[in-house]
Structure formats: C-alpha cells, structure tokens
Amino acid sequence: MSALVLGIDCSTTGAKCIAWDLQGRAVAQGRSDVALSIPQPGWGEQDPEHWWAAVVHAVRDCLRTVDPSSVAALSITHQRESFALLDAHDVPVRPAMLWLDSRAGDQVDRVGTARIHELTGKPPNPTPALYKLHWLAEHEPESLALTAHIVDVHAYLVHRMTGEWATSIASADPLGVLDLAASDYSDEILAGIGLDRSVLPRLVEPGTPIASLSAAAAEELTLPAAVLVVAGAGDGQSAGLGAGVCDEGDAYLNLGTGLVSGCFGSRFRPHPTYRAMSGAIPGTVSNELFVGAGTFMVTWFLHEIAAGEPAGVVREDWWEEQASTVPEGAEGLFVVPYWNGQLTPFWDHRARGAMVGFGGVHTRAHIYRAVLEGIAFELRWCLEQAEANFPAPVSDFVAMGGGARSDLWCHIFADVLQRPVVLAGHDEATALGVGILAAVGAGLYPGIPDAVAAMTRRGRRYEPDPARSARYAELFGAYREIYPALRPVYPTIAEVAHV
Numbered sequence: 225m226s227a228l229v230l231g232i233d234c235s236t237t238g239a240k241c242i243a244w245d246l247q248g249r250a251v252a253q254g255r256s257d258v259a260l261s262i263p264q265p266g267w268g269e270q271d272p273e274h275w276w277a278a279v280v281h282a283v284r285d286c287l288r289t290v291d292p293s294s295v296a297a298l299s300i301t302h303q304r305e306s307f308a309l310l311d312a313h314d315v316p317v318r319p320a321m322l323w324l325d326s327r328a329g330d331q332v333d334r335v336g337t338a339r340i341h342e343l344t345g346k347p348p349n350p351t352p353a354l355y356k357l358h359w360l361a362e363h364e365p366e367s368l369a370l371t372a373h374i375v376d377v378h379a380y381l382v383h384r385m386t387g388e389w390a391t392s393i394a395s396a397d398p399l400g401v402l403d404l405a406a407s408d409y410s411d412e413i414l415a416g417i418g419l420d421r422s423v424l425p426r427l428v429e430p431g432t433p434i435a436s437l438s439a440a441a442a443e444e445l446t447l448p449a450a451v452l453v454v455a456g457a458g459d460g461q462s463a464g465l466g467a468g469v470c471d472e473g474d475a476y477l478n479l480g481t482g483l484v485s486g487c488f489g490s491r492f493r494p495h496p497t498y499r500a501m502s503g504a505i506p507g508t509v510s511n512e513l514f515v516g517a518g519t520f521m522v523t524w525f526l527h528e529i530a531a532g533e534p535a536g537v538v539r540e541d542w543w544e545e546q547a548s549t550v551p552e553g554a555e556g557l558f559v560v561p562y563w564n565g566q567l568t569p570f571w572d573h574r575a576r577g578a579m580v581g582f583g584g585v586h587t588r589a590h591i592y593r594a595v596l597e598g599i600a601f602e603l604r605w606c607l608e609q610a611e612a613n614f615p616a617p618v619s620d621f622v623a624m625g626g627g628a629r630s631d632l633w634c635h636i637f638a639d640v641l642q643r644p645v646v647l648a649g650h651d652e653a654t655a656l657g658v659g660i661l662a663a664v665g666a667g668l669y670p671g672i673p674d675a676v677a678a679m680t681r682r683g684r685r686y687e688p689d690p691a692r693s694a695r696y697a698e699l700f701g702a703y704r705e706i707y708p709a710l711r712p713v714y715p716t717i718a719e720v721a722h723v
Contacts, residue, residue: 226294227668228244228245228251228290228295228296229297229298229659229662229666229668230242230283230295230298231298231299231655231662232279232282232299232381232456233301233302233462233654233655233658234275234278234301234302234303235303235459235480235481236258236306236481238257238258238278238282239256239258239275239281240253240254240255240282240652240655241255241279241283241655242652243287243295244655244656244659244662246663246668246679247679248650248656248659248660248679248680250656251290252287253285253652254283254284254287255285256278256279256282256285258270258275259274260322261319266325266326267326268324268325269321269325270306270319270322272308272310272319272377273316275320276380276384280444280445283445283446284445287447292447295447295448296662296668297452297663297668298452298453299431299455299659299661299662300377300378300381300453300456301378301456301457301463301658302376302381302395302456303459304376304395304459304460305323305351305400306320306323306353306376307320307321307353307375307377308320308375309360309371309374310371310372310374310375310380311371311372314373314383318364318367321353323351323398324351326351328350328358329350329718330359331358332348332349332355332573335348335354335416336348340413343403343410344400344403344404344410344413344500345499345500345501345509346500347496347571349567349571351567352398352399353374353398353399353401354399354400354401357374357419361418368418373425374424376395376398376399376425377395378391378396378456378458379396379425382425382453383425384441386434386436386437386438386453387435387438388434390435390455391425391428391455392430392455393407393427393428393430393455393502393506394457394458394461394501394502394503395456395457395458396424396425397458397501398458398501400413402502404500404502404509409427429455430455430456430457430503430505431455431661432455433455433666434452434454435452435453436450436453437449437450437451437453452662454661454662454664455661456657456658456662457504457657458501459484459654460501461486461502462504462654462657462661463476463484463653464486464488464503464510464657465504465505465656465661466648466654466655466656466659466660466680467648467653467657468622468648468681468682469488470488470505470673470676472488472489472490473487473615473618473619474488474619474622475487475619475620476621476622476653477603477622477623477637477645478518478623478624479518479633480518480626481519481520482516482518482520482564483515483518483599483602483603484512484513484515485512485603486511486513487511488503488508488511488615489503489508489510490509490615492509493509493511493615496569496571497568497569497606497609497610498512498513498568498606499512499568505672511610512568513603513606513607513610514567514568515561515599515603515606516561516562516563516564517563517577517602518599518627519627521561521595522540522595522596522627524563525591525592529591530592543588543589544631546589546592547589548632550589550590552597552639553696553699554594554597555583555586556583557579557581557583557590557591557594558594558601558699558706559577559578559591560577560602560703560706560710562575562707563577568609569605569609569610572711574714574715575707575710578710596630596633597636597696598703600633600636600640601640601696601699601703603637603641604641605703605704607641621645622647622648622653622682623637623647624648624652625651626651628647628648635686637686638688638689640693641688642688642697643688644685644686645686646682646684646686647682647683648680648682648683649680649681649682653680656679656680660679663679
C-alpha cells in the first residue's frame with residue numbers, strides 16, 4: 225500500500241482521526257466523543273486527559289481497516305484558544321479552560337488594550353486564553369503557582385505522543401500571547417500576567433517535523449514508533465488549507481460548532497473588525513470573522529425546542545424539510561444568534577441572543593429557519609464591516625463543516641451574502657488540512673503548494689438567486705437595527721443575572 229498520513233482533529237465535542245492517501249482521499253476514519261463541563265453559566269471546561277483518551281480511541285478505531293505500517297506521519301488540528309495548566313509531574317492542575325468560556329469579561333474590560341490588539345491581531349474579548357490567564361491570576365493564584373506548563377491542545381497531545389514540549393505557531397497564536405508579526409511569544413504580554421516564557425512550549429512552523437512517536441505512545445496508538453509527528457494548526461487555519469484557500473480573495477466558511485470565516489492574507493494587518501491568526505502556511509495570516517453560533521445553535525434547537533418529529537429519521541433533515549416550507553424571513557421572525565456573546569465585528573461579550581418578531585403565525589419550523597438565517601445575517605454584517613480592510617474582496621466562500629451538509633443553509637448563505645458558496649471537496653477539510661501538513665513534513669511533497677494542488681478539490685457550487693438575494697437585502701436592513709436597539713440593555717442584564 226502507498227504511504228498514508230493521519231489527520232487528527234481534537235475538537236470541542238470529540239476527536240476524529242482520518243487516514244488520507246496522497247490524492248486527498250479519506251481511506252479510513254475513527255471518532256470518539258469528549259465530554260464538555262459547564263459548572264457555571266458562561267464557563268466551559270474539560271479534563272485534558274479526555275483529549276488524549278479520545279485521540280487514542282479515534283486513532284485505534286481508524287486503524288482497524290488500515291495497515292499501521294503504511295502510515296508515514298500524523299499531524300494535529302484542534303479547538304483553538306483552549307488551554308491546560310500542568311504541574312511539574314505533567315498532571316493537570318485544574319480543568320482545561322475552553323475557547324467558549326466567557327468568565328473573563330471583567331478582565332477584558334480592564335486589561336484589553338489597543339496595544340494588545342496591535343501585537344496579537346486579536347481585539348479584546350474573552351475568547352483568547354490571555355484574559356482567562358488574568359482571571360486565574362486574580363481568582364486562582366494557587367493554580368498558577370503550581371503550574372510548570374501552559375499548553376494549548378496541540379502542545380498537550382504532542383507531549384503525550386513524543387515527550388516534547390513543542391507546538392505549532394498556528395496553534396499557540398490563538399491563545400493571544402504571541403507577537404504575531406514576530407511569530408514569537410510576547411514578553412511584554414507575558415510580563416503583564418506575571419508569567420515567564422519558560423512555562424510555554426517551544427514554537428515551530430506548521431508542517432515541520434517535531435519528533436517520532438515515543439515507544440509508549442506508539443504502543444497505545446497501535447502505530448509504529450517511526451511515525452513522525454508534524455506540527456499542525458488550529459482548526460480554523462487547517463480548514464482553510466484543506467479547502468485550498470491559499471490566495472488573496474479566497475475565503476473559507478467553516479460551519480462547525482461556531483462559525484468561522486477566514487480570508488487568506490499574505491501579510492499581517494490588524495483591524496478591530498476581524499481577528500488575525502497565524503496561517504497554516506508559514507508567513508501568512510488568516511483574517512477571521514467569528515460568529516459564536518454555528519451548529520451549536522442547531523443542536524440547541526434540537527435539544528431544547530424540537531420534539532415530535534417522526535421516529536427513525538435524521539432530525540436535522542426533517543426540520544430542514546419543515547423550514548424549507550417557510551418563506552424567506554420566517555414571516556418577520558428574526559434570531560440574533562448571540563448565545564455565546566457577540567464577537568466580530570463589535571466584540572460585545574455582554575450581548576445575549578434574542579428572538580424578535582414573534583406572532584401567532586410562528587411555529588417551530590419558523591424558529592429553525594430564523595436560526596439559520598440569523599447566523600447568515602450575522603456573517604453578512606461581519607463581512608460588510610471588515611471587507612474594506614481585507615487584502616482583496618472575497619470572491620466566493622468555500623464551505624465545510626457539519627453545517628455545510630445542509631442544502632437549505634448553503635442556499636441561504638449564498639443568497640444573504642450575495643456571493644457563491646462552493647463546497648470543499650471533502651466535508652472533513654479541517655482534518656485534511658493537517659493531513660496536507662503531515663505529508664509535507666514527511667517529505668512526501670516538496671512543499672505545501674504542491675500538496676494542496678494534489679490533495680484538495682471543490683464540490684457543489686451554490687449561486688445566489690437574484691430574487692431571494694433582493695428579499696434578504698431588505699430583511700438584513702431590519703436585522704442590523706436589532707443589536708443597536710438592544711445593546712443598552714445588555715449591561716443591566718449582565719448585572720442582574722450575574723453573568
């Protein structure tokens with residue numbers, strides 16, 4: 225059998241391992257869930273040991289139908305901004321804090337500055353680890369006192385695999401403690417928390433071999449010890465690479481738990497309407513629009529609102545069919561999807577979700593359609609605010625992630641954004657991105673552009689419909705009036721609800 229590479233995706237809800245051949249075809253895959261803990265409203269935590277357990281299960285599951293000796297290398301993509309604290313014995317000091325944890329709002333207000341944005345490319349908001357580290361310094365100084373290593377998900381898994389404390393620049397950068405222009409930790413930012421860079425892992429470029437598997441990890445993963453572990457990237461940057469987004473004007477649309485849309489950039493240019501991330505191709509950036517609600521909102525609807533669909537059907541499919549009978553605009557019902565706060569372009573962490581326009585005509589099908597439309601409206605608002613600062617206008621969006629399987633949602637995005645939406649050639653583009661990096665790190669391709677050309681392709685194309693686009697343009701005019709009207713209320717809600 226020809227050489228294979230493994231793309232491992234350790235996300236918020238689970239781990240996946242996909243074995244890729246050198247033409248970008250998935251030949252086997254395995255999965256495992258990861259439990260999410262929400263001990264208080266606005267908090268989000270996980271046991272980092274569960275990351276490793278899920279990856280081990282996913283890899284072993286994948287290898288049930290693949291000859292392990294054919295695997296040349298592996299690489300890791302992961303939920304970004306999440307981090308763990310480990311003591312001198314590599315034991316977690318406390319539960320890992322996740323990207324969706326918003327407890328550090330007060331720290332954002334007090335510590336977030338234009339200088340930090342200038343250095344990191346990330347406007348102040350509770351998502352980066354930086355502000356949660358400030359929260360820990362104030363509320364759990366004993367945890368930081370015990371900490372020998374602060375690690376992103378990539379660094380934690382690499383250590384479990386190789387014994388090395390190393391991570392990709394494109395994995396560490398989302399934490400918010402790097403000087404993005406220098407591709408190095410910012411001693412200025414670390415000093416503000418009272419941390420030394422010695423607690424952070426060594427930085428390497430994406431696609432760089434880190435080490436081979438340790439004997440113990442190889443046995444646990446059922447892989448040969450000769451398998452190379454290659455530096456990967458965060459899930460957003462990896463998704464862009466797996467979708468072939470490699471030129472200015474290219475953008476991806478990752479419809480995962482949260483919605484992330486990244487526009488490729490060849491140079492770092494910070495602006496408050498988007499966040500800049502170090503790219504999966506060394507020396508590049510991904511200028512990202514981020515809506516904290518994607519398939520998370522669909523799952524929320526199915527768990528909390530939906531009931532009574534026929535037994536034995538795929539729930540999303542059934543509700544999509546019902547929503548398809550509802551006209552554009554859900555007969556005046558709007559969903560403002562701030563279930564996890566408002567991110568780009570206004571960075572209002574106190575904002576909360578809303579449903580506006582209810583009347584007696586509205587059903588659960590209307591709510592479902594309004595959820596899909598609200599997320600698309602929010603992305604259009606983000607794009608209108610940010611696009612003038614991108615290196616080139618966005619020509620189309622390459623879509624991937626679980627939400628891209630929805631035919632209705634892809635049509636809605638094309639009509640609302642007034643741009644074509646093109647499906648990535650594989651709906652696991654995030655895992656494919658690090659599969660590409662693994663192939664390059666193993667020397668199976670001379671460079672990332674060669675691997676992208678050979679391993680990526682495009683799928684179905686959704687063109688905007690002129691009539692529906694015109695109708696959505698009218699509706700968008702109403703949608704963008706809702707947040708400014710509600711914004712004065714949010715601080716009061718936060719105060720009385722203690723969130």
